[in-house]
Amino acid sequence: xxxxxxxxxxxxxxxxxxxxxxxxxxxxxxxxxxxxxxxxxxxxxxxxxxxxxxxxxxxxxxxxxxxxxxxxxxxxxxxxxxxxxxxxxxxxxxxxxxxxxxxxxxxxxxxxxxxxxxxxxxxxxxxxxxxxxxxxxxxxxxxxxxxxxxxxxxxxxxxxxxxxxxxxx
Numbered sequence: 001x002x003x004x005x006x007x008x009x010x011x012x013x014x015x016x017x018x019x020x021x022x023x024x025x026x027x028x029x030x031x032x033x034x035x036x037x038x039x040x041x042x043x044x045x046x047x048x049x050x051x052x053x054x055x056x057x058x059x060x061x062x063x064x065x066x067x068x069x070x071x072x073x074x075x076x077x078x079x080x081x082x083x084x085x086x087x088x089x090x091x092x093x094x095x096x097x098x099x100x101x102x103x104x105x106x107x108x109x110x111x112x113x114x115x116x117x118x119x120x121x122x123x124x125x126x127x128x129x130x131x132x133x134x135x136x137x138x139x140x141x142x143x144x145x146x147x148x149x150x151x152x153x154x155x156x157x158x159x160x161x162x163x164x165x166x167x168x169x
Contacts (some may be wrong), residue, residue, distance in 0.1 A: 036154050045161040048072065050088070052080055052149040056169045064160045069112045072152045079138055083108040089148035097123040104153070105146060109134060 050056075050073060058074035066072050071079035085104040093099070093105055098121050106119040109130050117126035126146035135142045140150070 011100075042159050042161070048152060048154075048158075050075070050080060050149075050152070056167050057163055057164065058167060059163045060160045062160050062162050065157050066154065066160065067157045068108060072154075075149075078140055080149070081138065083151050083153050084111075084156055084157075085153045086155065088153050089151055091144075092147050093123055093146055095123055095125060095128050096143035102127070105131075 052075035056073060056075055057077050058071070058079075060066060060071075060073070066082050068082060068084045070082055073080050073083045083105065084117050085102050085108070087101045089099070089101070093102055100121060102123045103119065103121045104125075106117060106127060109115075109117075109127075112134065114130040114134050117124060117130050128164040131146060132142040132144045135144075
């Protein structure tokens, strides 16, 4: 071994002083796709019951998404606005009222960009000032109080499935 016929030495590998070969790297996103069967939907429909007295003057079209601060419907041309939370409106909210429903209102006012008050369970004169600014933006009378009929409370954005009432009801 180590010798070829004729007595010649076997060639030895040559070592190089050059760097090893390089390749250009490319950054990319790896993705994987998997097809599955199923049915998409928006969940179970629930009924929104209004508390306003008057004539229904506007309803959103099916498919409309109602978000925080947006009108859920209108009565006597005044919007009944959607707020997010878990406590349905059950009493008028105004100065000197306290409770978790006040905090829920203040959370919504702050999320809508109204400020100047502390988000807590106390409805103060600063809360009333923010409510008056909100009412002015909605085109409502600036009372500084919120009646249960002025708002609906939703758990989050909702999509209108259908309507059973019609304007004029």
